[in-house]
Amino acid sequence: MNAAPEHFRFDLRDHVATILIDRPDRLNAFTRSMARDLVGMFDRIDADDDIRVVIMTGAGRAFCAGADLSPTGSSLSMRQPDAGKVDWSDPENRDFGGLISLRIYDCLKPVIVAFNGPAAGMGVTMALAADFRLAAQDAKFALPFTRRGIVPESASSWFLPRIVGLPTALEWMLTGATFPASEALAKGLVRSLHPADELIPAARALAATISANAAPVSVALTRQMLWQSMGMLHPMEAHRIESRAVHARARAGDMAEGVDSFLAKRMPDFPDRVSRDMPDFFPWSQPVHFCDPA
Numbered sequence: 001m002n003a004a005p006e007h008f009r010f011d012l013r014d015h016v017a018t019i020l021i022d023r024p025d026r027l028n029a030f031t032r033s034m035a036r037d038l039v040g041m042f043d044r045i046d047a048d049d050d051i052r053v054v055i056m057t058g059a060g061r062a063f064c065a066g067a068d069l070s071p072t073g074s075s076l077s078m079r080q081p082d083a084g085k086v087d088w089s090d091p092e093n094r095d096f097g098g099l100i101s102l103r104i105y106d107c108l109k110p111v112i113v114a115f116n117g118p119a120a121g122m123g124v125t126m127a128l129a130a131d132f133r134l135a136a137q138d139a140k141f142a143l144p145f146t147r148r149g150i151v152p153e154s155a156s157s158w159f160l161p162r163i164v165g166l167p168t169a170l171e172w173m174l175t176g177a178t179f180p181a182s183e184a185l186a187k188g189l190v191r192s193l194h195p196a197d198e199l200i201p202a203a204r205a206l207a208a209t210i211s212a213n214a215a216p217v218s219v220a221l222t223r224q225m226l227w228q229s230m231g232m233l234h235p236m237e238a239h240r241i242e243s244r245a246v247h248a249r250a251r252a253g254d255m256a257e258g259v260d261s262f263l264a265k266r267m268p269d270f271p272d273r274v275s276r277d278m279p280d281f282f283p284w285s286q287p288v289h290f291c292d293p294a
Helices: 032-047 096-105 156-164 166-175 181-187 196-213 216-229 235-250 253-264
Strands: 008-013 016-021 053-058 111-115 132-136 140-142 178-180 192-194
Touching: 008 032, 016 032, 016 196, 032 096, 053 196, 096 156, 111 196, 132 181, 132 196, 140 181, 156 166, 178 181, 181 192, 192 196, 216 235, 235 253
Parallel strands: 016 053, 053 111, 111 132, 132 192
Antiparallel strands: 008 016, 140 178
16 A cells, blocks of 8 residues: 555554554544545555554544544535535535444454544544454543534444443433543443553554454455344344355365364465455345435
8 A cells, every 4th residue: 555645644564554543733633535535545455455454543642533623624514505405425415424434344354443542523433333442541532412512423323332232322422421441441332441552562462363363355254244244133144144154165265274274283374365255245235325215
């Protein structure tokens, strides 16, 4: 991948890509152009077989203060329609936090968010589609939408209750109150807390466990199987997908390597690649578009 866009830094080492939100003078607050750039970075990450895991964190003392609300920044307001009717097929008219969270949801690589400091608004909600969230011990969180006269975004009304449960989601969203990292851990928003100087090493250790031991195609399939199962109405839907996936993976080069490396007590070297070796039944779900009927 080439150099990162403005307000981001990018590093790739040992199959682990690290995205650093780099706008510390604004506490890494997001503009619409930053959202477009981040979505584009995930497009390129999915296409790069050298990348097996993604870590996202922030520069400076905050992870992300949310959407940029300054008069000179890209505020939460969307493009104003000329004739009173909004063209919802145009992504420029939509919540840009949702463009990020939906792109992360579709990602074929595991995503780890490391909250290095305070996170508010979309600084929290865009991270809900990540697979793992770690936090510094002194991090703080807030979902202050009702206190700003707006409502939740980034598809967080779907993600948050599934992660922390409806009662906690209601409390955090309706009060808009700030809560500490210890509460985020207790309620399941983050998996672990770390001293500030140990946060990124912990995230990298988790990433290495996946990148060194797990077959990338199996990881991509498993990630989508788990995320998409949350919208299924009956376990038969999962059984159908799992049966096809087991059949496909049993005939792939990765399975032979997985068994051989296990028996030989060595690290695996999986031959299959996400860019070329995903089974022909993937994706198994139809794309969902903003303007599709309910």
